Amino acid sequence: MKKLVIGNLKMNLLSPQERERYLEFLSKELQGKKLKNTEIVVCPPFVHIESFVKSVGKKVRIGSQNIFWEEKGAYTGETSPVMLKNIKAQYAIIGHSERRRYFGETNETINLKLKSALRAGLTPIFCVGETKEEKGMDMTMDVIVRQIQEGLKDISRVLIEKIVIVYEPVWAVGSDVIPTSNEIMGAKLLIRKILTEKYGAKYVEKIRVIYGGSVNAKWAKQVCVDPEMDGVLVGRESLVPHEFVKIASIING
Numbered sequence: 001m002k003k004l005v006i007g008n009l010k011m012n013l014l015s016p017q018e019r020e021r022y023l024e025f026l027s028k029e030l031q032g033k034k035l036k037n038t039e040i041v042v043c044p045p046f047v048h049i050e051s052f053v054k055s056v057g058k059k060v061r062i063g064s065q066n067i068f069w070e071e072k073g074a075y076t077g078e079t080s081p082v083m084l085k086n087i088k089a090q091y092a093i094i095g096h097s098e099r100r101r102y103f104g105e106t107n108e109t110i111n112l113k114l115k116s117a118l119r120a121g122l123t124p125i126f127c128v129g130e131t132k133e134e135k136g137m138d139m140t141m142d143v144i145v146r147q148i149q150e151g152l153k154d155i156s157r158v159l160i161e162k163i164v165i166v167y168e169p170v171w172a173v174g175s176d177v178i179p180t181s182n183e184i185m186g187a188k189l190l191i192r193k194i195l196t197e198k199y200g201a202k203y204v205e206k207i208r209v210i211y212g213g214s215v216n217a218k219w220a221k222q223v224c225v226d227p228e229m230d231g232v233l234v235g236r237e238s239l240v241p242h243e244f245v246k247i248a249s250i251i252n253g
Ligand code: PGA
Pocket: 008, 168, 172, 173, 174, 175, 176, 212, 213, 214, 215, 233, 234, 235, 236, 237
């Protein structure tokens, strides 16, 4: 199974000029690199998705940072998963902690979004993880169990293997604090255990459980030796194509 390196560009690249510069640098960095064991995904803001598909869509896969759960209709300001699929996006980040925090997303709405992404044929990148307060209260396991169980409610065995799960502790996002390898491993084992109990080992073995939160090249070097390492979700460092592709090369091995 290929490893995944996903870049979440968040609300950046403010002009067409900035976007073009980014794309030019990304293409240059990717040139001549054979990353056979790795799939690279970049998730730009909605307005740049088509340009990304056209420019680098042959080398990397493109995803969105959010979707709405309905396909079409009177939902001012929302973006349909079908629209994204039709412009050749392949992935969608769902349930990112910034969406939970600033836009009131709940396990329930995240569940609707996961189902609609799957219906539309997008691969959901489903983010889970505890806040600093929850960690302080020793609630990490409870939070993850609830987020996974409620988030995956009514999602069938056949579809589950399409989902990518990201363990992204909220306190590690944008902070330069990275959990220890044991903490990451513990969370990943827990996620696999919940999935196995719910769906059976056969259906979950292909699911990629990756890590996100302050990922950089130096850290990637330390963890890439871990055979359980399915991949990473990269925020800030994905805005610098040189660093992003460096992380991908390290993860690729
Ligand atoms: P960060 O962001 O790498 O800047 O911490 C990760 C994310 O929010 O996905």
